[in-house]
Amino acid sequence: MKPDTFAVDQHQQISIGGVTLAHLAKKYGTPLYVLDYETIVHRIRDYQDALNELNPAGQAFYAGKAFLCQAMAGLLEQQHIGLDVVSGGELYTALQAGFNPDRIMFHGNVKTREEIAYALNAKVGHIVCDSMDELERIEEEAARLGCLAPVLLRITPGIEAHTHEFIRTGQFDSKFGFGLGDGLADRAVERALDLKHVMLKGFHAHIGSQILEEDPFILNAESLLRYSLGWNQRRGWWPEVLNIGGGFGVRYQPGDHPPRLTTVVSAINELLHGLTPQGLIAPRTFMEPGRSIIAEAGVTLYRVLVKKEVPGGKRYVAVDGGMGDNIRPALYQAEYRAVIDGKVDQADMETVTVAGRYCETGDVLMKDIALPVVAVEDLLVVFDTGAYNYSMASNYNRVPRPAVVLVHQGQDYLWVARESYQDLTRADNPYVMTADEYR
Secondary structure, eight states: OOOTTOEEOTTOOEEETTEEHHHHHHHHOSSEEEEEHHHHHHHHHHHHHHHTTSSSOOEEEEEGGGSOOHHHHHHHHHTTOEEEEOSHHHHHHHHHTTOOGGGEEEOOSOOOHHHHHHHHHHTOSEEEEOSHHHHHHHHHHHHHHTOOEEEEEEEEOOOOOSSOGGGBOOSTTOSSSEESTTSHHHHHHHHHHHOSSEEEEEEEOOOBSSBOOSHHHHHHHHHHHHHHHHHHHHHSOOOSEEEOOOOBOOOSSTTOOOOOHHHHHHHHHHHHHHHSOTTSOOOEEEEOOSHHHHGGGEEEEEEEEEEEEOTTSOEEEEESOOTTTOOHHHHHOOOOOEEETTOTTOSOEEEEEEEOSSSOTTOEEEEEEEEEOOOTTOEEEEESOSSSSSTTOOOGGGOOOOEEEEEETTEEEEEEOOOOHHHHHTTOOOOOOOHHHHO
Protein backbone atom coordinates (compact mmCIF):
# COMPACT_ATOMS: atom_id res chain seq x y z
CA MET A 1 0.00 0.00 0.00
CA LYS A 2 1.03 3.61 -0.42
CA PRO A 3 0.89 6.29 2.30
CA ASP A 4 -2.56 7.84 2.62
CA THR A 5 -1.42 11.21 1.25
CA PHE A 6 0.49 9.77 -1.75
CA ALA A 7 -0.15 11.90 -4.85
CA VAL A 8 1.23 12.24 -8.37
CA ASP A 9 1.07 15.56 -10.27
CA GLN A 10 0.79 16.22 -14.00
CA HIS A 11 4.57 15.88 -14.36
CA GLN A 12 4.48 12.44 -12.67
CA GLN A 13 6.24 13.90 -9.65
CA ILE A 14 5.35 12.16 -6.38
CA SER A 15 4.40 13.97 -3.20
CA ILE A 16 3.58 12.67 0.27
CA GLY A 17 2.06 14.87 2.95
CA GLY A 18 1.96 17.66 0.40
CA VAL A 19 5.75 17.66 -0.06
CA THR A 20 7.43 16.46 -3.25
CA LEU A 21 9.91 13.64 -2.83
CA ALA A 22 12.32 15.39 -5.16
CA HIS A 23 12.39 18.34 -2.75
CA LEU A 24 13.06 16.04 0.21
CA ALA A 25 15.85 14.21 -1.62
CA LYS A 26 17.52 17.51 -2.51
CA LYS A 27 17.14 18.94 1.01
CA TYR A 28 18.13 15.89 3.06
CA GLY A 29 20.04 13.68 0.62
CA THR A 30 19.58 9.98 -0.05
CA PRO A 31 19.01 7.33 1.11
CA LEU A 32 16.19 8.90 3.10
CA TYR A 33 13.35 7.49 5.18
CA VAL A 34 10.12 9.46 4.79
CA LEU A 35 7.12 9.01 7.10
CA ASP A 36 3.59 10.30 6.54
CA TYR A 37 1.92 11.73 9.66
CA GLU A 38 -1.61 11.19 8.38
CA THR A 39 -1.06 7.48 7.75
CA ILE A 40 0.39 6.91 11.22
CA VAL A 41 -2.47 8.69 12.97
CA HIS A 42 -5.16 7.00 10.84
CA ARG A 43 -3.78 3.55 11.68
CA ILE A 44 -3.56 4.36 15.39
CA ARG A 45 -7.17 5.54 15.45
CA ASP A 46 -8.32 2.45 13.56
CA TYR A 47 -7.03 0.32 16.44
CA GLN A 48 -8.32 2.65 19.13
CA ASP A 49 -11.81 2.77 17.61
CA ALA A 50 -11.98 -1.00 17.17
CA LEU A 51 -10.73 -1.80 20.68
CA ASN A 52 -13.11 0.71 22.23
CA GLU A 53 -15.93 -1.55 21.04
CA LEU A 54 -14.80 -4.20 23.51
CA ASN A 55 -16.33 -4.38 26.97
CA PRO A 56 -14.24 -3.51 28.88
CA ALA A 57 -12.50 -1.28 26.34
CA GLY A 58 -9.20 -2.66 25.08
CA GLN A 59 -5.87 -0.93 24.66
CA ALA A 60 -3.41 -0.87 21.78
CA PHE A 61 0.33 -0.84 22.54
CA TYR A 62 2.46 0.27 19.63
CA ALA A 63 5.46 -2.07 19.30
CA GLY A 64 8.46 0.24 19.50
CA LYS A 65 10.78 -2.29 17.87
CA ALA A 66 9.08 -1.56 14.53
CA PHE A 67 10.31 2.03 14.65
CA LEU A 68 11.08 4.30 17.57
CA CYS A 69 12.74 7.63 18.15
CA GLN A 70 11.93 10.43 20.58
CA ALA A 71 9.65 12.22 18.12
CA MET A 72 7.74 9.01 17.41
CA ALA A 73 7.30 8.42 21.13
CA GLY A 74 6.02 11.97 21.47
CA LEU A 75 3.49 11.44 18.69
CA LEU A 76 2.31 8.21 20.34
CA GLU A 77 1.89 10.02 23.65
CA GLN A 78 -0.21 12.70 21.94
CA GLN A 79 -2.48 9.97 20.58
CA HIS A 80 -2.80 8.28 24.04
CA ILE A 81 -1.80 4.88 22.71
CA GLY A 82 0.28 2.43 24.75
CA LEU A 83 3.90 1.58 23.98
CA ASP A 84 5.56 -1.83 24.03
CA VAL A 85 9.33 -1.63 24.61
CA VAL A 86 11.83 -4.50 24.57
CA SER A 87 15.00 -2.96 26.01
CA GLY A 88 16.33 -0.37 28.37
CA GLY A 89 17.23 1.74 25.35
CA GLU A 90 13.67 1.79 24.04
CA LEU A 91 12.38 2.57 27.54
CA TYR A 92 14.90 5.40 27.89
CA THR A 93 13.85 6.84 24.52
CA ALA A 94 10.18 6.82 25.54
CA LEU A 95 10.80 8.39 28.95
CA GLN A 96 13.05 11.07 27.44
CA ALA A 97 10.15 11.98 25.17
CA GLY A 98 7.82 12.38 28.15
CA PHE A 99 5.82 9.21 27.52
CA ASN A 100 3.49 8.19 30.37
CA PRO A 101 5.16 5.12 31.95
CA ASP A 102 1.78 3.74 33.07
CA ARG A 103 1.05 3.03 29.38
CA ILE A 104 4.39 1.30 28.81
CA MET A 105 4.72 -2.48 28.66
CA PHE A 106 8.25 -3.90 29.02
CA HIS A 107 8.80 -6.96 26.82
CA GLY A 108 11.80 -9.03 25.77
CA ASN A 109 12.88 -12.61 26.36
CA VAL A 110 16.06 -11.48 28.14
CA LYS A 111 16.05 -8.55 30.57
CA THR A 112 19.07 -7.66 32.64
CA ARG A 113 18.76 -6.82 36.33
CA GLU A 114 19.52 -3.22 35.43
CA GLU A 115 16.67 -3.13 32.92
CA ILE A 116 14.21 -4.71 35.37
CA ALA A 117 15.17 -2.19 38.04
CA TYR A 118 14.90 0.64 35.50
CA ALA A 119 11.37 -0.47 34.57
CA LEU A 120 10.31 -0.82 38.22
CA ASN A 121 11.76 2.56 39.19
CA ALA A 122 10.03 4.14 36.21
CA LYS A 123 6.75 2.51 37.32
CA VAL A 124 5.93 1.01 33.94
CA GLY A 125 2.40 -0.37 33.68
CA HIS A 126 3.33 -4.01 32.97
CA ILE A 127 6.39 -6.22 32.68
CA VAL A 128 6.03 -9.28 30.45
CA CYS A 129 7.92 -12.20 32.00
CA ASP A 130 9.41 -14.76 29.62
CA SER A 131 11.18 -17.38 31.77
CA MET A 132 11.46 -18.85 35.28
CA ASP A 133 14.89 -17.29 35.69
CA GLU A 134 13.46 -13.90 34.80
CA LEU A 135 10.51 -14.37 37.14
CA GLU A 136 12.90 -14.89 40.04
CA ARG A 137 14.97 -11.91 38.91
CA ILE A 138 11.87 -9.69 38.87
CA GLU A 139 10.91 -10.86 42.37
CA GLU A 140 14.40 -10.14 43.69
CA GLU A 141 14.60 -6.67 42.17
CA ALA A 142 11.09 -5.76 43.34
CA ALA A 143 11.94 -6.95 46.85
CA ARG A 144 15.15 -4.90 46.82
CA LEU A 145 13.24 -1.79 45.72
CA GLY A 146 10.32 -2.44 48.07
CA CYS A 147 7.61 -2.51 45.41
CA LEU A 148 5.18 -4.81 43.63
CA ALA A 149 6.02 -5.79 40.05
CA PRO A 150 2.95 -5.83 37.74
CA VAL A 151 3.59 -8.92 35.60
CA LEU A 152 2.10 -10.66 32.57
CA LEU A 153 3.38 -14.18 31.90
CA ARG A 154 4.19 -14.85 28.26
CA ILE A 155 2.47 -18.06 27.20
CA THR A 156 3.45 -20.15 24.19
CA PRO A 157 0.08 -21.50 23.01
CA GLY A 158 1.27 -23.82 20.24
CA ILE A 159 -0.34 -21.81 17.43
CA GLU A 160 1.80 -21.71 14.28
CA ALA A 161 0.99 -18.69 12.15
CA HIS A 162 1.62 -19.06 8.43
CA THR A 163 4.51 -16.66 8.12
CA HIS A 164 8.31 -16.75 7.74
CA GLU A 165 9.90 -19.24 10.15
CA PHE A 166 12.19 -16.54 11.60
CA ILE A 167 9.19 -14.49 12.78
CA ARG A 168 7.00 -17.27 14.17
CA THR A 169 6.86 -17.08 17.96
CA GLY A 170 3.82 -19.06 19.14
CA GLN A 171 4.89 -22.64 18.45
CA PHE A 172 5.94 -24.88 21.34
CA ASP A 173 9.64 -24.93 20.37
CA SER A 174 9.91 -21.14 20.22
CA LYS A 175 12.57 -19.42 22.32
CA PHE A 176 9.83 -17.22 23.75
CA GLY A 177 7.58 -17.75 26.73
CA PHE A 178 6.21 -20.60 28.84
CA GLY A 179 4.88 -23.57 26.86
CA LEU A 180 1.38 -24.87 27.51
CA GLY A 181 2.32 -28.29 26.21
CA ASP A 182 5.17 -29.11 28.61
CA GLY A 183 3.73 -27.89 31.92
CA LEU A 184 6.17 -24.99 32.17
CA ALA A 185 3.34 -22.45 32.04
CA ASP A 186 1.62 -24.16 34.97
CA ARG A 187 4.77 -24.04 37.07
CA ALA A 188 5.26 -20.36 36.21
CA VAL A 189 1.70 -19.43 37.22
CA GLU A 190 1.98 -21.31 40.52
CA ARG A 191 5.24 -19.60 41.30
CA ALA A 192 4.01 -16.13 40.29
CA LEU A 193 0.92 -16.44 42.47
CA ASP A 194 3.09 -17.42 45.46
CA LEU A 195 5.70 -14.67 45.14
CA LYS A 196 5.41 -11.72 47.53
CA HIS A 197 6.61 -8.97 45.23
CA VAL A 198 5.03 -10.08 41.95
CA MET A 199 1.47 -9.16 41.09
CA LEU A 200 0.26 -11.48 38.34
CA LYS A 201 -1.98 -9.31 36.16
CA GLY A 202 -2.61 -11.75 33.33
CA PHE A 203 -1.20 -13.49 30.29
CA HIS A 204 0.44 -12.55 27.05
CA ALA A 205 0.86 -14.56 23.84
CA HIS A 206 2.34 -13.38 20.55
CA ILE A 207 2.24 -15.88 17.71
CA GLY A 208 4.23 -14.17 14.95
CA SER A 209 4.58 -11.25 12.58
CA GLN A 210 3.16 -10.33 9.18
CA ILE A 211 0.14 -12.61 9.71
CA LEU A 212 -2.46 -12.32 6.95
CA GLU A 213 -5.17 -14.47 8.52
CA GLU A 214 -7.79 -13.72 11.17
CA ASP A 215 -8.21 -17.16 12.76
CA PRO A 216 -4.80 -17.28 14.51
CA PHE A 217 -5.60 -14.15 16.53
CA ILE A 218 -9.00 -15.48 17.54
CA LEU A 219 -7.57 -18.89 18.47
CA ASN A 220 -4.89 -17.14 20.50
CA ALA A 221 -7.47 -15.19 22.51
CA GLU A 222 -9.55 -18.32 23.07
CA SER A 223 -6.50 -20.28 24.21
CA LEU A 224 -5.60 -17.64 26.81
CA LEU A 225 -9.18 -17.43 28.06
CA ARG A 226 -9.57 -21.17 28.45
CA TYR A 227 -6.23 -21.40 30.20
CA SER A 228 -7.37 -18.64 32.57
CA LEU A 229 -10.55 -20.57 33.32
CA GLY A 230 -8.47 -23.46 34.60
CA TRP A 231 -6.66 -21.20 37.03
CA ASN A 232 -9.89 -19.66 38.23
CA GLN A 233 -11.12 -23.13 39.11
CA ARG A 234 -7.79 -24.20 40.64
CA ARG A 235 -6.73 -21.11 42.57
CA GLY A 236 -9.64 -18.68 42.30
CA TRP A 237 -7.45 -16.36 40.24
CA TRP A 238 -8.79 -14.45 37.22
CA PRO A 239 -6.75 -12.19 34.90
CA GLU A 240 -7.17 -8.45 34.66
CA VAL A 241 -5.43 -8.44 31.27
CA LEU A 242 -5.11 -10.75 28.28
CA ASN A 243 -2.57 -9.53 25.74
CA ILE A 244 -2.99 -11.26 22.37
CA GLY A 245 0.18 -9.71 20.97
CA GLY A 246 0.56 -8.23 17.53
CA GLY A 247 1.58 -9.43 14.11
CA PHE A 248 -1.19 -7.95 11.94
CA GLY A 249 0.17 -8.10 8.42
CA VAL A 250 0.33 -5.32 5.86
CA ARG A 251 0.07 -5.30 2.09
CA TYR A 252 3.65 -5.43 0.86
CA GLN A 253 2.49 -7.07 -2.39
CA PRO A 254 -0.83 -6.95 -4.30
CA GLY A 255 -1.59 -10.54 -3.25
CA ASP A 256 -1.28 -9.73 0.47
CA HIS A 257 -4.66 -9.35 2.16
CA PRO A 258 -4.36 -8.09 5.76
CA PRO A 259 -6.75 -9.48 8.38
CA ARG A 260 -9.87 -7.47 9.13
CA LEU A 261 -9.42 -5.88 12.53
CA THR A 262 -13.15 -5.47 13.16
CA THR A 263 -13.73 -9.18 12.52
CA VAL A 264 -11.03 -10.16 15.00
CA VAL A 265 -12.26 -7.74 17.67
CA SER A 266 -15.89 -8.84 17.27
CA ALA A 267 -14.93 -12.50 17.71
CA ILE A 268 -12.84 -11.67 20.79
CA ASN A 269 -15.74 -9.76 22.31
CA GLU A 270 -17.95 -12.84 21.96
CA LEU A 271 -15.26 -15.02 23.55
CA LEU A 272 -14.76 -12.63 26.46
CA HIS A 273 -18.40 -12.66 27.43
CA GLY A 274 -19.02 -16.28 26.56
CA LEU A 275 -16.13 -17.62 28.66
CA THR A 276 -15.87 -15.17 31.58
CA PRO A 277 -17.37 -16.83 34.69
CA GLN A 278 -20.55 -15.30 36.07
CA GLY A 279 -19.84 -12.61 38.63
CA LEU A 280 -16.38 -11.82 37.27
CA ILE A 281 -15.29 -8.96 35.04
CA ALA A 282 -14.02 -9.88 31.58
CA PRO A 283 -10.28 -9.24 31.26
CA ARG A 284 -9.10 -6.18 29.39
CA THR A 285 -7.72 -7.01 25.94
CA PHE A 286 -4.35 -5.64 24.90
CA MET A 287 -2.97 -5.73 21.35
CA GLU A 288 0.48 -4.77 20.04
CA PRO A 289 0.24 -3.35 16.51
CA GLY A 290 3.61 -2.06 15.42
CA ARG A 291 4.23 -2.92 11.78
CA SER A 292 0.60 -2.32 10.80
CA ILE A 293 0.71 1.23 12.18
CA ILE A 294 4.03 2.38 10.74
CA ALA A 295 4.91 0.19 7.72
CA GLU A 296 2.62 1.77 5.14
CA ALA A 297 3.42 5.26 6.42
CA GLY A 298 7.02 4.97 5.25
CA VAL A 299 8.90 5.10 1.97
CA THR A 300 12.64 5.05 1.35
CA LEU A 301 14.24 7.24 -1.29
CA TYR A 302 17.36 6.07 -3.12
CA ARG A 303 19.43 7.60 -5.89
CA VAL A 304 20.30 5.31 -8.79
CA LEU A 305 24.06 5.44 -9.31
CA VAL A 306 24.85 2.44 -11.54
CA LYS A 307 23.20 0.49 -14.37
CA LYS A 308 24.81 -2.61 -15.79
CA GLU A 309 23.93 -5.70 -17.78
CA VAL A 310 25.83 -8.89 -16.98
CA PRO A 311 26.37 -12.00 -19.11
CA GLY A 312 23.07 -13.77 -19.64
CA GLY A 313 21.19 -10.50 -19.98
CA LYS A 314 20.45 -9.81 -16.30
CA ARG A 315 20.11 -6.09 -15.67
CA TYR A 316 21.22 -4.55 -12.39
CA VAL A 317 20.32 -1.16 -11.02
CA ALA A 318 22.53 -0.18 -8.06
CA VAL A 319 21.50 2.47 -5.57
CA ASP A 320 23.21 4.46 -2.81
CA GLY A 321 21.75 2.34 0.00
CA GLY A 322 20.96 -1.32 0.56
CA MET A 323 21.14 -3.91 3.31
CA GLY A 324 22.51 -1.38 5.79
CA ASP A 325 19.22 0.51 5.72
CA ASN A 326 16.94 -2.44 4.81
CA ILE A 327 18.17 -5.84 5.96
CA ARG A 328 14.76 -7.51 5.55
CA PRO A 329 15.20 -8.82 1.97
CA ALA A 330 18.45 -10.54 2.97
CA LEU A 331 17.14 -11.71 6.35
CA TYR A 332 13.52 -12.67 5.59
CA GLN A 333 13.40 -12.66 1.78
CA ALA A 334 10.98 -9.74 2.14
CA GLU A 335 9.58 -8.33 -1.10
CA TYR A 336 8.88 -4.68 -1.81
CA ARG A 337 7.28 -2.54 -4.51
CA ALA A 338 8.88 0.55 -6.00
CA VAL A 339 8.43 3.31 -8.57
CA ILE A 340 10.65 5.91 -10.21
CA ASP A 341 9.80 9.50 -9.35
CA GLY A 342 8.87 11.39 -12.50
CA LYS A 343 8.13 8.16 -14.40
CA VAL A 344 5.14 6.79 -12.48
CA ASP A 345 2.91 6.32 -15.52
CA GLN A 346 5.62 5.64 -18.08
CA ALA A 347 4.67 2.78 -20.40
CA ASP A 348 8.20 1.77 -21.41
CA MET A 349 9.19 -0.80 -18.76
CA GLU A 350 12.15 -3.07 -18.05
CA THR A 351 12.84 -5.89 -15.59
CA VAL A 352 15.76 -5.16 -13.29
CA THR A 353 17.29 -6.33 -10.03
CA VAL A 354 17.88 -3.51 -7.57
CA ALA A 355 21.20 -4.02 -5.79
CA GLY A 356 22.67 -2.16 -2.87
CA ARG A 357 26.07 -0.61 -2.29
CA TYR A 358 27.30 -3.00 0.41
CA CYS A 359 30.08 -5.51 -0.18
CA GLU A 360 27.89 -8.60 0.00
CA THR A 361 26.49 -10.70 -2.84
CA GLY A 362 23.25 -10.91 -0.89
CA ASP A 363 22.80 -7.14 -0.80
CA VAL A 364 19.81 -7.13 -3.13
CA LEU A 365 16.74 -5.03 -2.33
CA MET A 366 14.42 -6.29 -5.09
CA LYS A 367 14.85 -9.12 -7.57
CA ASP A 368 13.45 -9.00 -11.10
CA ILE A 369 11.11 -6.07 -10.52
CA ALA A 370 9.37 -4.28 -13.39
CA LEU A 371 10.24 -0.57 -13.44
CA PRO A 372 10.05 2.23 -15.97
CA VAL A 373 13.30 2.35 -17.93
CA VAL A 374 15.79 3.50 -15.30
CA ALA A 375 18.50 6.09 -15.76
CA VAL A 376 21.43 7.01 -13.54
CA GLU A 377 20.42 9.77 -11.07
CA ASP A 378 16.76 8.65 -11.06
CA LEU A 379 15.02 8.75 -7.68
CA LEU A 380 13.81 5.28 -6.67
CA VAL A 381 10.87 5.23 -4.23
CA VAL A 382 10.41 2.00 -2.23
CA PHE A 383 7.07 1.56 -0.45
CA ASP A 384 6.10 0.14 2.97
CA THR A 385 9.47 0.71 4.62
CA GLY A 386 8.25 2.35 7.83
CA ALA A 387 8.59 -0.81 9.92
CA TYR A 388 11.87 -2.54 10.79
CA ASN A 389 13.95 -0.61 8.26
CA TYR A 390 15.40 2.20 10.35
CA SER A 391 15.15 0.14 13.54
CA MET A 392 17.26 -2.70 12.06
CA ALA A 393 19.66 -0.41 10.18
CA SER A 394 23.38 -0.83 10.76
CA ASN A 395 26.72 0.79 10.05
CA TYR A 396 28.01 -2.17 8.07
CA ASN A 397 30.92 -1.11 5.86
CA ARG A 398 31.04 1.99 8.09
CA VAL A 399 28.23 3.62 6.15
CA PRO A 400 26.27 6.26 8.10
CA ARG A 401 22.58 5.54 8.67
CA PRO A 402 20.04 7.69 6.75
CA ALA A 403 17.94 10.50 8.13
CA VAL A 404 14.24 10.13 9.02
CA VAL A 405 11.82 12.87 7.97
CA LEU A 406 8.12 13.30 8.80
CA VAL A 407 5.83 15.09 6.34
CA HIS A 408 2.47 16.72 7.12
CA GLN A 409 0.37 19.33 5.34
CA GLY A 410 3.14 20.62 3.13
CA GLN A 411 5.80 20.74 5.85
CA ASP A 412 8.75 18.46 6.53
CA TYR A 413 10.22 17.78 9.95
CA LEU A 414 13.59 16.19 10.63
CA TRP A 415 12.99 13.39 13.17
CA VAL A 416 16.41 11.73 13.05
CA ALA A 417 19.48 13.41 11.56
CA ARG A 418 21.66 11.62 9.05
CA GLU A 419 24.72 10.18 10.70
CA SER A 420 28.10 11.68 9.86
CA TYR A 421 31.50 10.06 9.56
CA GLN A 422 32.28 11.67 12.91
CA ASP A 423 29.31 9.81 14.43
CA LEU A 424 30.82 6.53 13.27
CA THR A 425 34.01 7.10 15.24
CA ARG A 426 32.54 8.81 18.32
CA ALA A 427 32.77 5.69 20.51
CA ASP A 428 36.14 4.58 19.11
CA ASN A 429 39.20 4.70 21.32
CA PRO A 430 41.97 6.02 19.04
CA TYR A 431 44.75 4.83 21.30
CA VAL A 432 47.39 2.80 19.43
CA MET A 433 49.70 0.51 21.37
CA THR A 434 53.42 0.70 20.80
CA ALA A 435 55.34 -2.23 19.35
CA ASP A 436 56.65 -3.05 22.84
CA GLU A 437 53.12 -3.10 24.31
CA TYR A 438 51.97 -5.54 21.63
CA ARG A 439 54.63 -7.95 22.86
